[in-house]
Amino acid sequence: MDLINLHTKAIMEGCKERARDAGLTFQDETLEYIVSNRDLLELSPKGMIPTLYDYWVHDVEVLKEKGKYELYPTNPYETVINTRPPISFYNDNNPDWLNVMIFYHVLAHIDFFQSNFFYRHTWDYDFTGQALSDKRVVAKLRAEKGRWVDYVIEFTRGIDNLVGFHRELSQSEHPDSKWHQNILDYYFDVFLQSVKKVSTSDYIKEINRYNESIGKYGDKGEENFFLKVKKKYPEFEALHEKHIREKSPERLDLIQFLSDKSEFLQKEENRWMKTVMEVVRKTSLFFQPQIRTKIMNEGWASYWHETLFLKDDRIKGHEVDFARINAGVTAMPKVGLNSYALGMRLFYYIEKMADKGKFSHAFQRIKSADQRDEFDAHGGKGKEFIFWVRKHFCDFIFINSFIDQDFININKLFVTGKRLNEKKMVWEYYIKSRKLNDYRQMLFDHLYHPPHIEIDRQKSKDRHLYLVHLFENKPLVAEFIPNTMAGVEYLWGGPVSLETTEAVFEKTERTPAAPGKSEETKKPEIKWERVVYTMENRIISKRTIESP
Amino acid sequence: MEPPRYSYTVGIRSLEELLERDRQREKDGFNRKIRIGRLMKPGRSAKDKVIVIPTTVEEKFLHDTSVPSPSEEGSSGGSGDGEEGEILGEEPVRGTGPGAGPGEGESGPHEIESSAYDLGKILTEKFELPNLKDKGKKRSLTRYTYDLTDRHRGSGQVLDKKATLRKILKTNIHLGNIPDLDHIDPAEFLISPDDMIYRVLSPEKDFESQAMVFFLRDYSGSMEGKSTDLVVTQHVLIYSWLLYQYARQVESRFILHDTEAKEVGDFYTYYNSKVAGGTKVVSAYRLVNEIVKTENLAKDYNIYVFHGTDGDDWDTGGAEALPALKTIMMYANRIGITVAQHGSARNQRTEVEKYLAKSRFLTEKPNLIRLDVMEEDAVEGRLIEGIKKLIGP
Numbered sequence: 001m002d003l004i005n006l007h008t009k010a011i012m013e014g015c016k017e018r019a020r021d022a023g024l025t026f027q028d029e030t031l032e033y034i035v036s037n038r039d040l041l042e043l044s045p046k047g048m049i050p051t052l053y054d055y056w057v058h059d060v061e062v063l064k065e066k067g068k069y070e071l072y073p074t075n076p077y078e079t080v081i082n083t084r085p086p087i088s089f090y091n092d093n094n095p096d097w098l099n100v101m102i103f104y105h106v107l108a109h110i111d112f113f114q115s116n117f118f119y120r121h122t123w124d125y126d127f128t129g130q131a132l133s134d135k136r137v138v139a140k141l142r143a144e145k146g147r148w149v150d151y152v153i154e155f156t157r158g159i160d161n162l163v164g165f166h167r168e169l170s171q172s173e174h175p176d177s178k179w180h181q182n183i184l185d186y187y188f189d190v191f192l193q194s195v196k197k198v199s200t201s202d203y204i205k206e207i208n209r210y211n212e213s214i215g216k217y218g219d220k221g222e223e224n225f226f227l228k229v230k231k232k233y234p235e236f237e238a239l240h241e242k243h244i245r246e247k248s249p250e251r252l253d254l255i256q257f258l259s260d261k262s263e264f265l266q267k268e269e270n271r272w273m274k275t276v277m278e279v280v281r282k283t284s285l286f287f288q289p290q291i292r293t294k295i296m297n298e299g300w301a302s303y304w305h306e307t308l309f310l311k312d313d314r315i316k317g318h319e320v321d322f323a324r325i326n327a328g329v330t331a332m333p334k335v336g337l338n339s340y341a342l343g344m345r346l347f348y349y350i351e352k353m354a355d356k357g358k359f360s361h362a363f364q365r366i367k368s369a370d371q372r373d374e375f376d377a378h379g380g381k382g383k384e385f386i387f388w389v390r391k392h393f394c395d396f397i398f399i400n401s402f403i404d405q406d407f408i409n410i411n412k413l414f415v416t417g418k419r420l421n422e423k424k425m426v427w428e429y430y431i432k433s434r435k436l437n438d439y440r441q442m443l444f445d446h447l448y449h450p451p452h453i454e455i456d457r458q459k460s461k462d463r464h465l466y467l468v469h470l471f472e473n474k475p476l477v478a479e480f481i482p483n484t485m486a487g488v489e490y491l492w493g494g495p496v497s498l499e500t501t502e503a504v505f506e507k508t509e510r511t512p513a514a515p516g517k518s519e520e521t522k523k524p525e526i527k528w529e530r531v532v533y534t535m536e537n538r539i540i541s542k543r544t545i546e547s548p
Numbered sequence: 549m550e551p552p553r554y555s556y557t558v559g560i561r562s563l564e565e566l567l568e569r570d571r572q573r574e575k576d577g578f579n580r581k582i583r584i585g586r587l588m589k590p591g592r593s594a595k596d597k598v599i600v601i602p603t604t605v606e607e608k609f610l611h612d613t614s615v616p617s618p619s620e621e622g623s624s625g626g627s628g629d630g631e632e633g634e635i636l637g638e639e640p641v642r643g644t645g646p647g648a649g650p651g652e653g654e655s656g657p658h659e660i661e662s663s664a665y666d667l668g669k670i671l672t673e674k675f676e677l678p679n680l681k682d683k684g685k686k687r688s689l690t691r692y693t694y695d696l697t698d699r700h701r702g703s704g705q706v707l708d709k710k711a712t713l714r715k716i717l718k719t720n721i722h723l724g725n726i727p728d729l730d731h732i733d734p735a736e737f738l739i740s741p742d743d744m745i746y747r748v749l750s751p752e753k754d755f756e757s758q759a760m761v762f763f764l765r766d767y768s769g770s771m772e773g774k775s776t777d778l779v780v781t782q783h784v785l786i787y788s789w790l791l792y793q794y795a796r797q798v799e800s801r802f803i804l805h806d807t808e809a810k811e812v813g814d815f816y817t818y819y820n821s822k823v824a825g826g827t828k829v830v831s832a833y834r835l836v837n838e839i840v841k842t843e844n845l846a847k848d849y850n851i852y853v854f855h856g857t858d859g860d861d862w863d864t865g866g867a868e869a870l871p872a873l874k875t876i877m878m879y880a881n882r883i884g885i886t887v888a889q890h891g892s893a894r895n896q897r898t899e900v901e902k903y904l905a906k907s908r909f910l911t912e913k914p915n916l917i918r919l920d921v922m923e924e925d926a927v928e929g930r931l932i933e934g935i936k937k938l939i940g941p
Contacts, residue, residue, distance in 0.1 A: 060602050061604075063563060063602050064602060067601035147569065147572060147576075150569075158609075161609070332627040332628075333626070334627065335624060335625075335626045335636060337624055413626070413627050414630075415626070416623060418624075421638070426639060427639045428635050430634060430635045431630050442625060450611075451609050474612060475611075477609075477611070478612070480605075483607040
């Protein structure tokens with residue numbers, strides 16, 4: 001692993017200057033390394049963080065990837081990690097013109113990491129440095145405790161997708177306004193509705209009074225509003241504080257909860273486990289925004305490498321080369337999803353829409369397709385708007401807000417279905433739908449969405465931990481439940497239950513085919529039943545609590 | 549400053565270490581986590597490659613996206629022209645895609661050998677397959693090649709001049725025939741016929757393969773698809789395991805049959821050859837007998853015969869197949885027959901099973917012949933079970 005040579009570094013500096021002029025923001029110092037294929041293979045299971053703690057699963061991954069590489073050698077052009085200073089890795093065989101394009105791509109990634117609010121909690125420290133000290137801690141513990149360190153890592157990683165990312169985010173976003181946020185929500189959502197049970201008209205009156213107060217006094221409006229509230233309800237403040245006390249424990253995610261409340265982990269000889277758990281939790285939190293902004297991040301980087309490189313004089317003589325490489329990266333596939341291509345097109349589309357002032361009420365009200373096409377308020381704020389989007393959005397809001405039927409029509413997008421043709425014994429790929437809702441739903445299904453699992457404190461009694469999975473029409477992978485629960489049981493030091501929902505299939509009836517006719521199959525009907533898994537002494541049991 | 553007593557950088561662990569760790573898990577009361585998989589890439593013109601890789605899954609609470617629509621596989625994106633409902637393309641269900649099994653191609657022998665060896669090693673360790681025993685064959689496992697390496701006094705094929713001269717000198721010194729060691733006159737030597745040293749032909753030990761394995765596969769029309777996959781996958785595993793077990797000293801012969809049998813040169817052709825016509829099991833058995841007889845293999849080898857079929861045979865009742873099989877049983881150490889049953893024939897015994905049962909070979913000679921019947925959609929774990937059954941003690 002070597003730093004790029006001075007000649008290439010000069011190219012990078014040239015790119016930085018132009019990118020900055022275009023409005024991208026990033027710190028002055030960046031580190032670029034040339035890495036071998038071997039380095040890349042060994043780094044990829046660690047999320048490209050060279051200093052991440054050692055774990056045997058990573059080793060298995062490396063061996064697997066090496067095997068794969070032998071059969072299907074492919075190398076990424078670049079990889080950037082969200083560190084301070086930002087580090088990026090390259091293959092060494094890129095010609096200068098290609099480096100220009102890749103560097104623009106990388107700079108846009110860095111800009112995204114350092115500007116998008118979903119990365120807020122990673123802004124104030126260097127993750128590689130943090131990871132290195134964690135790695136040392138883990139290595140030191142491993143020297144003392146041996147393989148039990150790996151078990152703790154494994155069991156914690158089993159629940160590291162349940163980390164409270166959004167909670168963490170809202171805390172780093174509004175560290176001091178917690179109380180302030182809560183009191184307003186508490187007043188309108190809880191106090192008026194559940195405590196006082198005011199009528200709808202009174203409720204609306206209060207909202208109007210609040211808005212008026214804000215309108216009249218600006219920043220001081222809220223304070224003024226609550227002065228009257230406190231006069232009217234002297235008990236309000238005391239109730240609010242009580243509410244905070246009752247509610248705040250729920251702000252712990254499962255790893256934190258185990259770490260805080262498990263009697264097993266509080267024992268002197270087991271305390272070291274909490275350190276390991278926190279390392280795993282922090283690592284998971286660090287990677288969360290990257291999984292949730294894949295389409296945006298890649299789209300943003302592709303948008304900028306294309307935009308900036310086409311204007312760059314260094315493209316001269318390599319226009320065709322660029323077109324080929326760029327098409328490989330950003331072409332829309334006939335079947336399949338390409339997040340680079342989709343994200344980039346969406347940014348272009350949004351920019352165009354904003355330039356014409358189409359994100360406005362006036363435009364939304366127009367029904368006629370012709371008029372919609374011709375609409376142009378000459379806003380010219382396209383660039384400004386996409387910068388704003390890259391700052392405040394993640395993939396879900398990005399897709400949900402901006403993909404519309406026009407976008408789908410322009411880009412000729414559709415949902416591909418795959419079905420079995422039993423006569424020919426082939427899988428058929430077909431155009432399933434070109435409708436907005438179907439396309440959007442297909443995208444949502446591809447987004448990262450960990451299950452929502454909460455700790456039910458009411459039902460957790462006598463050292464028995466009770467977890468509840470909030471069902472969102474998708475069951476959990478049943479095969480993984482026992483081992484994951486065994487891990488939680490170990491860390492909790494007592495029996496663990498998980499309430500979840502499972503599918504029950506009606507038996508498929510097959511009628512033998514009559515000559516000349518194809519076999520008829522009834523589609524199985526799915527019914528849902530609520531079940532409770534319990535893991536006790538490493539033995540799993542299941543009971544149904546709600547049959548369909 | 550004291551140097552740290554532990555290392556910050558722990559290198560990537562080898563597969564052996566990882567498997568050792570996996571075994572330890574069991575002792576600690578947790579399930580094993582590492583699976584051994586194979587990756588195969590069909591080559592464009594010639595070389596298919598098989599690579600052994602370990603895999604593991606990090607188990608978590610995750611959404612199962614496959615459940616709501618079992619009849620229709622997951623949807624994806626797409627772009628381009630076309631009406632809704634229009635078919636974009638087709639893919640055979642029993643594909644010949646990467647990793648799906650037989651396709652066309654030829655050998656890349658070194659790669660498969662080395663990789664198969666690794667796979668066998670892992671299989672032996674991971675699945676604790678029983679080690680093969682030498683069954684009754686107490687014959688020397690070495691053969692001789694002859695070379696002029698031994699020395700013989702007095703007579704022989706080629707005179708060893710240097711040794712002879714040395715011997716003559718020695719004799720003459722004993723006789724006191726050499727007064728001045730600094731001035732030796734060879735003309736004065738007394739030469740006894742016994743001093744002449746010759747090289748003679750001598751048997752040299754030549755380590756030969758200890759085992760000869762015949763792989764027989766039905767590649768008739770009825771075998772297309774999963775049955776073939778299953779049989780060749782199982783044979784890959786057995787082949788790998790034997791390669792390891794005999795420290796590469798295993799020779800294999802590959803025979804494909806439909807109504808007629810033919811021998812093919814290497815595992816790749818065996819693995820990849822495509823389906824042909826009807827089925828006559830006896831053709832393959834006869835070919836094995838013929839090979840063993842003409843090459844006189846029974847004398848020097850442990851012979852194993854593994855036969856994979858879907859159980860179909862035109863030779864109803866085994867009138868021809870059974871006598872041929874009986875002949876094999878006279879010299880073979882173990883015969884393993886795998887029947888990959890078609891889904892449609894579940895709970896019905898296949899022709900091969902029927903006549904084997906009738907012959908009572910299986911019950912009378914359980915050490916010599918084994919049968920494993922599985923359904924054609926068996927998983928890898930089932931295959932391993934099958935191998936254990938076929939080659940177990």
